[in-house]
Amino acid sequence: MKYLNQYVETFQEALKQNEFKDEPKELYEPINYILTLGGKRLRPIITLMATDLFGGDMSQAIKPSLAIEYFHNFTLMHDDIMDKAPLRRGKTTVHEKYNVDRAILSGDALLIKAYQYFEDLPDNKFKEIVTLFSKTGQDLCEGQQYDMNFETQLEVTEEEYMKMIYYKTGVLTAASFKIGAIIADASPEDANHIFDFGKHLGIAFQLKDDLLDVYGDSSKVGKMHAGDIFENKKTILFIKALEKANEEQATELRYWYKLNTENIDKVYSVENIFKQLRVDHMVEREILEHTKLAKQYLEKIEGIENKKVLKDFCDDLIGRSF
Amino acid sequence: MKYLNQYVETFQEALKQNEFKDEPKELYEPINYILTLGGKRLRPIITLMATDLFGGDMSQAIKPSLAIEYFHNFTLMHDDIMDKAPLRRGKTTVHEKYNVDRAILSGDALLIKAYQYFEDLPDNKFKEIVTLFSKTGQDLCEGQQYDMNFETQLEVTEEEYMKMIYYKTGVLTAASFKIGAIIADASPEDANHIFDFGKHLGIAFQLKDDLLDVYGDSSKVGKMHAGDIFENKKTILFIKALEKANEEQATELRYWYKLNTENIDKVYSVENIFKQLRVDHMVEREILEHTKLAKQYLEKIEGIENKKVLKDFCDDLIGRSF
Numbered sequence: 200m201k202y203l204n205q206y207v208e209t210f211q212e213a214l215k216q217n218e219f220k221d222e223p224k225e226l227y228e229p230i231n232y233i234l235t236l237g238g239k240r241l242r243p244i245i246t247l248m249a250t251d252l253f254g255g256d257m258s259q260a261i262k263p264s265l266a267i268e269y270f271h272n273f274t275l276m277h278d279d280i281m282d283k284a285p286l287r288r289g290k291t292t293v294h295e296k297y298n299v300d301r302a303i304l305s306g307d308a309l310l311i312k313a314y315q316y317f318e319d320l321p322d323n324k325f326k327e328i329v330t331l332f333s334k335t336g337q338d339l340c341e342g343q344q345y346d347m348n349f350e351t352q353l354e355v356t357e358e359e360y361m362k363m364i365y366y367k368t369g370v371l372t373a374a375s376f377k378i379g380a381i382i383a384d385a386s387p388e389d390a391n392h393i394f395d396f397g398k399h400l401g402i403a404f405q406l407k408d409d410l411l412d413v414y415g416d417s418s419k420v421g422k423m424h425a426g427d428i429f430e431n432k433k434t435i436l437f438i439k440a441l442e443k444a445n446e447e448q449a450t451e452l453r454y455w456y457k458l459n460t461e462n463i464d465k466v467y468s469v470e471n472i473f474k475q476l477r478v479d480h481m482v483e484r485e486i487l488e489h490t491k492l493a494k495q496y497l498e499k500i501e502g503i504e505n506k507k508v509l510k511d512f513c514d515d516l517i518g519r520s521f
Numbered sequence: 522m523k524y525l526n527q528y529v530e531t532f533q534e535a536l537k538q539n540e541f542k543d544e545p546k547e548l549y550e551p552i553n554y555i556l557t558l559g560g561k562r563l564r565p566i567i568t569l570m571a572t573d574l575f576g577g578d579m580s581q582a583i584k585p586s587l588a589i590e591y592f593h594n595f596t597l598m599h600d601d602i603m604d605k606a607p608l609r610r611g612k613t614t615v616h617e618k619y620n621v622d623r624a625i626l627s628g629d630a631l632l633i634k635a636y637q638y639f640e641d642l643p644d645n646k647f648k649e650i651v652t653l654f655s656k657t658g659q660d661l662c663e664g665q666q667y668d669m670n671f672e673t674q675l676e677v678t679e680e681e682y683m684k685m686i687y688y689k690t691g692v693l694t695a696a697s698f699k700i701g702a703i704i705a706d707a708s709p710e711d712a713n714h715i716f717d718f719g720k721h722l723g724i725a726f727q728l729k730d731d732l733l734d735v736y737g738d739s740s741k742v743g744k745m746h747a748g749d750i751f752e753n754k755k756t757i758l759f760i761k762a763l764e765k766a767n768e769e770q771a772t773e774l775r776y777w778y779k780l781n782t783e784n785i786d787k788v789y790s791v792e793n794i795f796k797q798l799r800v801d802h803m804v805e806r807e808i809l810e811h812t813k814l815a816k817q818y819l820e821k822i823e824g825i826e827n828k829k830v831l832k833d834f835c836d837d838l839i840g841r842s843f
């Protein structure tokens with residue numbers, strides 16, 4: 200995605216410039232560590248891009264874009280504790296490298312730092328953006344709780360699942376766009392349209408992520424093939440399959456999703472049912488639906504001339520095979 | 522403290538009115554639980570009192586005072602995990618009653634809720650107060666990290682200790698006063714003076730807390746006598762004692778503070794050294810010093826007529842025997 204290069208470079212440079220040198224180092228070391236683990240940096244890049252495309256001054260969006268990346272990493276630090284995840288992006292997670300206490304406290308500090316990175320904005324924009332940011336944070340906490348509930352919940356409806364991924368992925372993507380729009384003085388209508396564009400793009404992105412767990416090129420995905428199945432994650436694949444399954448298939452699916460096993464037969468059996476039911480087609484249709492909705496909102500935006508960038512961005516995120 | 526009654530009642534009523542009814546209940550239940558455990562509610566009361574004494578509209582300070590109590594309880598939820606504390610105010614702590622994951626996530630949600638409770642303020646006050654609030658949060662995280670460092674740090678200087686209690690107790694007390702002042706449109710000078718008043722009052726309060734651990738009326742303190750000694754906490758008593766101790770006393774003190782034992786001889790021996798060295802006198806002197814400083818800042822305030830309330834408040838907090 201070459202057209203993103205200028206935003207990526209601006210962001211990476213800012214991230215480096217803003218490495219935390221505060222004391223006590225025990226608090227800031229885990230923060231600097233997680234921030235150097237990499238990742239796609241999609242959210243802060245979205246903010247920079249939105250500011251730029253709406254004709255705003257990108258330099259004003261730099262610290263807010265850092266705020267968004269800090270916020271995202273705060274959630275990763277705490278979620279990894281809850282998920283007991285040993286690895287993040289192939290590297291040791293914060294609570295494993297240091298300890299749980301430090302991952303909690305450094306996460307807290309990082310969330311507060313995120314709020315501080317909006318302080319250069321004028322009063323009115325500060326309030327509008329911080330209000331949106333807090334609402335986003337609240338939604339994310341609620342989404343994470345729903346996700347945790349699903350682990351022990353016997354049946355998860357598609358509606359419940361869609362709400363959860365909207366909270367966990369859609370909202371922050373949407374807010375990242377809208378924050379850029381506000382910084383660039385976009386009209387309130389346009390700011391809402393790009394929010395909705397981001398919302399559906401975020402949902403489509405997450406559904407694609409679910410799909411790639413089984414149907415992706417695992418050598419490129421960078422994650423273990425069918426990791427979600429091993430972890431009994433009730434993703435959209437499982438939910439769609441259960442909707443369409445006959446009694447025998449449903450019994451088998453439920454059987455496997457109750458077992459904690461590394462047995463490869465589990466993946467074979469579950470994937471076999473997925474294939475019989477053509478789950479991938481159903482999910483592809485859902486992804487297409489949200490991509491279409493995203494593009495409809497994009498059409499409505501009046502303050503952006505160069506919409507091609509956003510269309511390409513959308514297609515690249517959704518079209519990816521890993 | 523009868524003169525506080527109106528603030529206490531206003532706050533308690535607001536707390537009840539604002540019980541969280543949001544979904545998912547798994548996220549908000551631990552929040553409602555910790556908020557009903559009671560406590561002195563000093564910080565929110567301070568905000569209401571400051572707004573009132575500076576002649577402001579107390580109704581505008583209600584949600585900010587809730588924000589401060591939420592923030593305080595967020596820190597308690599997370600600190601209790603780190604301290605592995607089974608009890609808080611005589612009741613089961615959140616991570617013990619629910620689990621660590623929920624205590625982390627509900628704490629995060631409560632911090633974000635705190636930020637949201639400033640949103641009724643006009644743009645300029647919102648920014649000024651949220652900026653102060655974030656700085657306070659940052660200081661508290663740093664203070665908590667220093668406190669954790671002290672557990673394994675062999676020697677803690679008085680300077681390091683004073684900085685830690687300023688971060689952990691002084692700053693939030695100070696900010697609670699200043700937020701009330703800002704809401705009431707106090708002059709910037711007065712807002713800073715009441716901040717400094719609160720800072721020294723908070724420090725004196727914490728030193729008094731340290732003192733009461735050994736020298737308090739444990740039937741009234743509501744905590745186990747000499748709990749800090751059992752937990753090897755390097756409080757001001759220990760630090761002052763070590764400063765003045767001869768070689769033999771120092772060796773004995775260090776010996777006991779390395780042991781994890783329930784042996785009552787530990788308390789006898791340590792308290793005996795404290796008494797030989799008249800540690801209580803030294804700490805009393807320090808408390809007096811900070812009380813004096815607090816009152817000097819109180820004198821400088823121009824926008825409050827009825828300073829007696831604040832003097833009484835100061836004397837009552839510092840004069841308490843439990």
